[in-house]
Amino acid sequence: MASTPNGLARIETHGKKHENGICHDDSAAPVRAQTIDELHSLQRKRSAPTTPIKEGAASAFAAALSEEERQRQQLQSISASLASLTRETGPKVVKGDPARKGEAAAKGAPSPQPQPHHHHHHPHVTPTISVSDSSLKFTHVLYNLSPAELYEQAIKYEKGSFITSTGALATLSGAKTGRSPRDKRVVKDEAAAQELWWGKGSPNIEMDEHTFLTNRERAVDYLNSLDKVFVNDQFLNWDSENRIKVRIISARAYHSLFMHNMCIRPTEEELEEFGTPDFTIYNAGQFPCNRYTHYMTSSTSVDINLARREMVILGTQYAGEMKKGLFGVMHYLMPRRGILSLHSGCNMGKQGDVALFFGLSGTGKTTLSTDHNRLLIGDDEHCWSDSGVSNIEGGCYAKCIDLSREKEPDIWNAIKFGTVLENVVFDEHTREVDYTDKSVTENTRAAYPIEYIPNAKIPCVGPHPKNVILLACDAFGVLPPVSKLNLAQTMYHFISGYTALVAGTEDGIKEPQATFSACFGAAFIMLHPTKYAAMLAEKMQKYSATGWLVNTGWSGGRYGVGKRIKLPYTRKIIDAIHSGELLTANYKKTEVFGLEIPTEIDGVPSEILDPINTWTDKGAYKETLLKLAGLFKKNFEVFANYKIGGDSSLTDEILAAGPNF
Ligand SMILES: Nc1ncnc2c1ncn2[C@@H]1O[C@H](COP(=O)(O)OP(=O)(O)O)[C@@H](O)[C@H]1O
Ligand SMILES: C=C(OP(=O)(O)O)C(=O)O
Ligand SMILES: [Ca+2]
Ligand SMILES: [Mn+2]
Known part of the structure; x- marks a missing residue:
């Protein structure tokens, strides 16, 4: 045994082997990190590249190139979506979380470049500003994040976000806890004037193209002023021949997770081939519209422009506006193809007998289509074409007021990790939800992917x-x-x-x-x-x-x-x-x-x-x-x-x- 200068025996900490060769030191092999940051970087395994590397050296090289090219095209497409219509170029967008600086580069993301953008021609010519402060900054894009990543974003940055005792994400939708039908406007251009329903009883409140562009610019400028925006690229309609590609640009993780759950989630391969969306939502719900703007009657406006294939949301954070706004768009697009769009739930018996459940809010579409003895096709929005029925959505949006495990076990059990729970009240400590509590609103809601219902029919289609x-x-x-x-x-x-x-x-x-x-x-x-x-x-x-x-x-x-x-x-x-x-x-x-x-x-x-x-x-x-x-x-x-x-x-x-x- 070695002695120290003071004569005491040195304590040996490692490398000491017993006769049988087994180390009895209870510490495992040391971690391969010099700092805590390095240690944390080990926690996160890099996701596999989405394009599988193909056999053979030459094609492997080609695949690597095309992956980079694909990323570049994707950012260019997002930059184009976020482009101002009054300035020359789209914003500089970069993928990744601004809070994780340096990692994007480490992960080999392409360096951000402002992309030239050829904007649509519109009649209201505005002077071009070639240099602006907004073009000097980057907008970080959080693209199709996973539920886990969205949870972290919501909990870190959005007040009122909590994990409930069953793992759901409790959120607050802000001042609005329901839709604002009196603020839903549709651009009445020549075609729309001919085709759409206007006047008494119609939900379409008219606005002109110029006002739409004013609100669009307001939303886009708001979104570009932020450090980061969430972008979801997803689908509507399980009928693959009549599928619609939607892009949702929003400022809140709550909105991104809500739409992740409610729209159809693309596979990695489908996302690679996504290309240009058929319809885009600009959700700047935290930011009000300007009441000096023509047609505005409150600080809220939900605006649809069918010709531009765009929807702009200002002044309401209620997520149901996005869901039902897109439903309105489907009510326009589908009948043009001879397909009937339906505000109904839909399920199917084991023998293939399909039932539709029409009804206004609160009448039982969600409750009665969710039936333990039948396959759930969808709870709210469907299409009926010559080949049968198809769900428009990829999720359900259930009312939670007075929800009970006994009466509605399937909905109860769907409220787990990944589910967005809007405006519910829960115990401060246990995080157990009190479904009887109406303190925030009576319209408490849960948005969950349809596969959270055990007997969901995937794909969500059925016969006539x-x-x-x-x-x-x-x-x-x-x-x-x-x-x-x-x-x-x-x-x-x-x-x-x-x-x-x-x-x-x-x-x-x-x-x-x-x-x-x-x-x-x-x-x-x-x-x-x-x-x-x-x-x-x-x-x-x-x-x-x-x-x-x-x-x-x-x-x-x-x-x-x-x-x-x-x-x-x-x-x-x-x-x-x-x-x-x-x-x-x-x-x-x-x-x-x-x-x-x-x-x-x-x-x-x-x-x-x-x-x-x-x-x-x-x-x-x-x-x-x-x-x-x-x-x-x-x-x-x-x-x-x-x-x-x-x-x-x-x-x-x-x-x-x-x-x-
Ligand atoms: N007899 C009943 N039939 C259907 N729903 C009922 C009935 N009695 C009470 N309810 C409650 O009424 C609500 C129906 O709402 P929901 O199914 O969400 O309607 P919708 O999907 O049509 O908006 C649920 O909260 C359900 O528990
Ligand atoms: C989300 C809605 O649908 P429902 O109440 O029919 O479930 C709504 O009408 O806003
Ligand atoms: Ca409804
Ligand atoms: Mn419903």
Whole structure:
């Protein structure tokens, strides 16, 4: 044993071997790093190159070159998307996180170069500014980040972002917790004036091209003023022949993760071939629009320009604007190809029987299409083409208020890592979510990829629908829980698009509010409702689909007296539609609405099938029934002058299919 100058034995720390050759020092081999930063750099393994290196030396060299070229083209495309229309060049964009300086170079990313950009010609000539401060800086692009990377960005930089006890990302959408339909504008150029639905009842509030460009410039300048922007390149529509490429440019990781979940996620190969998007969203939601700008009536504006294939969002961070904004675009693009776009959920039985669930917000599309015994095709947006149905989206957007594990286990279990949870309240310490808490909003939401539902049908396509279920949440309590509709009745109720929810969240009894929204989605349609109705009638006839009206609302009296029909009963009713049991049931006809209602359904108390039985005050029932019938009649007046489909006999039948009193 060696001695130190002071005579004490030196403590040996390594290299000491026992007779049997085994080292008993408990420390493992030292890490191969000199500093903590180097150690951290070891943590992250570099992702494999997306282009597989091909066999042979020469082609390997070619592949490496093409990878670099591809990266360059991708940055050029993003730079072009972000280019100002009043300045000569696009911004200098560089891939990577500005907080991780130096790494991009280390990873061999191409050095950033300002890209020449040939902008679209537009009539409002603006002087060209060749040098500006904005062209001196770089905009970092966080391109198609993974959920894990987006979590880190959100938690680091966005107030109100937390990981919940089940791993979801809790976020706040800011001042707006729902859509702003009164701020949704569409450029009315010559073509749009001809093709689109304008005027009373239409969701399309007009704006001119110049105002759109003003707002676009505002959004682009805002985005370019930031250190970094998120860019998602994704797809819409699982029907591969009618797939739309969308690019979403946003300032928040929340928005990027939301769209990652809601749109169809490209594979690495698909991303390499992505090229130029068909449609681009500029989401500058944190930044308001300028009320001195023509047409602006608030600080919010959601603007669509079909000719430019662009959408600009100013003054709202509610992510649903992007989802439903793109849905509007599909309502324009698809009918031009003879494809019907539908605001509906969709699922399929194991035998291949497909059902559509139409309905306004809160009526049960998401809840009822998510069915443990069936394959989920989608919860909200679909297309019906000559080859069948296809989901437009890659994810679901479920309401979370009062969510329970028992009643909705599939949705409950989908709220895990990767899921965006909007505006929920959770325990400060345990991060357990209280789904009953409405402190932020009643419209709490979860956005998750569709494959988080165990029985999702991937790819999300199916054959022609067998059943078309129209959902209404009737807070007046007079519509039957289920009725079988003939084609004319189906069209009448489809065009009416009725639901009645209870306004406000305050205590005390409130008058139910009847809502009529054509095609169960007037907020999203672009053409006149009769165009969609005619297509639906034609398809239902051609493929022999049966229409049903299902009331998921009140029973035993109106809101305040009766109760919302129990979800397990509604599920039994839906089961009986799917199984065919209801096709052969005995029916009787109701007064006023003339609806065919079954007298018996397995698992549902027979007395609730005719609402009159559940009301103790029969006089009040009749009065309420007539009141609702009157509202239907009044709403339908505007459609009386339109022809639906090729011949006028269907139009006459539809007009006669409403309430009679
Ligand atoms: N009988 C019922 N049928 C359907 N949904 C019900 C019923 N009773 C209560 N609900 C609740 O109503 C809400 C329906 O909302 P959701 O399915 O998200 O509608 P949509 O997708 O059409 O907007 C859910 O919160 C669900 O739990
Ligand atoms: C997201 C929406 O859809 P729904 O409420 O129908 O689920 C919406 O209407 O904003
Ligand atoms: Ca909706
Ligand atoms: Mn829904």
